[in-house]
Amino acid sequence: MTDTGEKQERMDADRNALQGFEVLGLSISQCILAIVEGKVPEELVVRIEGGTCFEDLQELGRQYAEKYWKDLAGPALVVFNRLLAARRISQPRLEGKEPPDTSKGIWRFRPLQLGTDELQDLLAISDAFLNMPAQGRDDFIDILPQAGLQELVLHLRQGRLAAFFPGYLEKTTTLTAVQIFGLIRERLKEFFREANPQHRATIYPALMQILGPSFRTYHVQSQQPTSGVDSRAPQHSRVGPPRPGPSRS
Incomplete structure (x- = not known):
């Protein structure tokens, strides 16, 4: 099998392993950035709720591109517009509801609320465990x-x-x-x-x-080499030691 074929096979396995999982984003600016940076799969994000109150979401996108996304403004706007077209971006305040509380993290992975690094680690563990x-x-x-x-x-x-x-x-x-x-x-x-x-x-x-x-x-x-196994062979693991320091949210 070619490298491309193997990569596609792994991607398909990952999607199947996480089938049915839904993640709710609680910060438009930070969640879009996490998706663009490859930390959270876009297909798992059922919706992003923002604490903003923009009547014109296209204007929100333009302002966020300049203020928050900067060097990643191009791909961030692509993701933003795609989610917007799919009605996966909302602003509770426009409906008279309370904005999301992000004090415990910007992602809700039921019933948990996590920061981006915590969610990324949990998804990596989930992927490895469910693909076993x-x-x-x-x-x-x-x-x-x-x-x-x-x-x-x-x-x-x-x-x-x-x-x-x-x-x-x-x-x-x-x-x-x-x-x-x-x-x-x-x-x-x-x-x-x-x-x-x-x-x-x-x-x-x-x-x-x-x-x-x-x-x-x-x-x-x-994943560690054992006796009788060539220690020069690459050891593939998507789950490493815990990340140092507090998680960003």
Whole structure:
């Protein structure tokens, strides 16, 4: 297969893996820039809501190109106009509603609100995890550290992952911690094997935020050369160590 063919195959796999995921942008200027810079896939952005109140959105685009997008004004305007034509840009204030609160980040990836770097990392982890063979995911779940399992239990007890594990409290009332952890592992395997894309996308962001740190370590280690493997061969991984410093929003 040619390099072009391999690249297209990977892109198709990525799109299929993230099928059904929807991201809501909360800042027209910053979200457009993140899309243009390749940090967030445009096709995942269902809509961008701005805190502005422009009657003429074309004028908004012109002003933002000069003030915020600058050297990237050309491609930014292309993305802006494409989203505008698709009615994927809105201004709640024009409808008498409150503008979006961006204090926790400029992206809403239900039920999470994240900065661009945080969202980019979570999408990279999601891409790597969902593109793994089913057996690879099962292997990771089998060695999921106790800390990750305990956090899942905490969320389940508080009802924040009820859609992931319906009837959790009733099913675990008389079980020991070891039995509960085993039940959760089996439910994780079942969920990733059987959930349809829309159902998976509804639950996945919060679930993967919990599993993400453990999976990042597992994935990076799995890419390291082992005995009997030519260490000169390139090790491909789209999931690296966490980004240093606070995330930009």
